[in-house]
Amino acid sequence: MxxxxxxxxxxxxxxxxxxVPVSIVLVETDEGITGIGLGPHVEIERIFAAIEGEDPRAVTTLYDRMLRHTFKAGHAGPVFGTIGALDTALWDIKAQLAGxxxxxxxxxxxxxxxxxxSGLDIGLTDDELVAEYEVYASHGLRAAKLKGGLDIDRDRHRLGLVRDVLTEAGHGRRPGLMLDVNEVWTRKQAVRHVCELERSLDLIWIEEPVRRWDAEGHAAVxxxxxxxxxxGENLTGLEQYRPLVAAGAVDIVQMAAVWGVTHFLRVSALAHAHDxxxxxxxxxxxxLLHAATSVPNHLTSELQDLHRPVGVSIDLHVEDGAFILxxxxxxxxxxDEELIRAANRRLQAPTADSPNVRPERAGRRLLAGVDGLAAVRPVPAVSLNSHNEVTPTAR
Structure with a gap:
């Protein structure tokens, strides 16, 4: 977690x-090498059957075998995450074998x-927000993505606070600002909200302004x-990008870390073909950070918490506004599986009121502060369940 x-x-x-729960998949080989993937393990026995006993170095071919094993029911959501976790573990094994x-x-x-x-910061007070981005700025970061979408005036104010922090840290250089609203708007709400912000702010991008599959809506925005x-972060499969690209609906193509390395490489090639x-x-x-070094059209990667998940160590650090691998x-x-198991026992019971559950009034809020801000009330953390625990070693 x-x-x-x-x-x-x-x-x-x-x-x-x-x-916040963090899911991990471990894959062992008969040569004693263990690959690690971050992602869920929904339907893992069925999907793992596609790669069991295979040479892990054939990773891209095995990725397609896993997709074929989900043919009838489809590979959406956490099933796609399971494929991505296994795919990432196979890439880890292949690179370890190569030394x-x-x-x-x-x-x-x-x-x-x-x-x-990217501080996932909508629940912070002004003072907490400033303090958090001062820490990011101390690591050389000069671009920031805030969470928002419920109140124009509040978003303008908070973006202004972070702009000032990053401008001071950059000795007057204009920082990059982005806003992520996680699909809570209609098309008209999106245009109205962003146009109002753009009267006084320079935004690089607006993220997920409407529902993820709405190509016409994204194009209109x-x-x-x-x-x-x-x-693009919630699109599960290369085919789901095609309507958005064809409609001119996406300017910055995104992929989620849990969808795997092969998915990232293929989507990057599709995006590169359209500049x-x-x-x-x-x-x-x-x-995806490792994979990003090899594609010509990587722009920037999201840095959330500067700390590692409990029981996880990673050979990278942050310096001068970049991940250093x-x-x-x-x-x-x-x-460290013992540390992870101990941490899991401290998690609280599941709740429906979390960032993973779409609010009933999403896309149907007339005025902010009337029925909109209720969506960001603090709630307990989601616990790890059978789909979010450290998995037994796959064999």
């Missing part, structure tokens, strides 16, 4: 105690991966504002 030490969340809800860090195996030349700050439209930049998202997106073979990830 990830212990933020403060409230974290977005327009859909907030974890009051800042404890190289994954970024080097994939053809990367530079271990430095540009980053932006993109035409109506100056900022770029970023989306679009890519930007991975997620906490500790270590697999290490030389450990594979992903450079190590896990």
């Amino acid at each position: 990830q212990e933020w030490g403060r409230p974290v969340g977005d327009a859909n809800g907030v974890f009051a105690d800042g404890v 190289q860090p994954l970024w080097r195996l994939l053809g990367g030349r530079d271990r430095r991966v540009n980053a932006y700050a 993109s035409r109506g504002i100056s900022a770029s439209v970023a989306t 679009l930049p890519v930007s991975p998202i997620g906490n500790s997106p270590v697999g 290490g030389d450990s073979p594979g992903l450079g990830v190590r896990v």
Whole structure:
């Protein structure tokens, strides 16, 4: 799990105690090498059957075998996350077998991966927000993505606070500002809200302004504002990007860390064919950071918590506004299963009021502060359940 030490969340809800589950999959080989993937293990026995006994070095072919094993029911949601976790673990194994860090195996030349700050910060007070981004700024970060979407005036104020922090840290240099609303608007709400913000702020992008699959809606928003439209983190499969790209509905193509390395590489190629930049998202997106070094259209990667998940160590650090990848073979990830098990026992019971549950009034709020801000009240953390625990070693 990830212990933020403060409230974290977005327009859909907030974890009051800042404890967020982190799922891990371990895959062992008969040569004693263990690969690590961050992601769920829904339907893992059925999916693992596609790769059991296979040579892990054939990782891209095995990725397609896993997709085929989910043919009838489809590979949406956490099932796609399971494929991504296994895929990442296979890439980890392949790089370890080669004795190289994954970024080097994939053809990367530079271990430095540009980053932006992303504090999942909608539940913070003004003073807490400023203090949090001062920490990011001390690590050289000069671009930031805030959570918002429920109140124009509040978003303008908070973006202004972070702008001032980053401007001072950058000795007057204009910082980069982004806003992530996690699909809570209609098309008209999106254009109205962003246009109002753009009267006084320079936004690089607006993220997930409407529902993830709404290609026509994203295109309408993109035409109506100056900022770029970023989306894609919740799309599960290369085929889901095609309508958005064809409609001119996405300006910054995103991928979630839990969807795996092969997915990232394929989406990056699709985006590159249309002259679009890519930007991975997620906490500790270590697999995609390695992969980002090898694609020509990587723009920047999301940096959330500066601390590692409990029981997880990663051979990378943050310096001068970038992730700096290490030389450990594979992903450079190590896990302490005893620490993780002990942490799991401290998690609270599940609740429906979390950032993972879409509010009933999402997309149907007339005025902020009337029925909108209720969506960000602090709630307990979601516990790890059978789909979110450290998995038994897959064999």
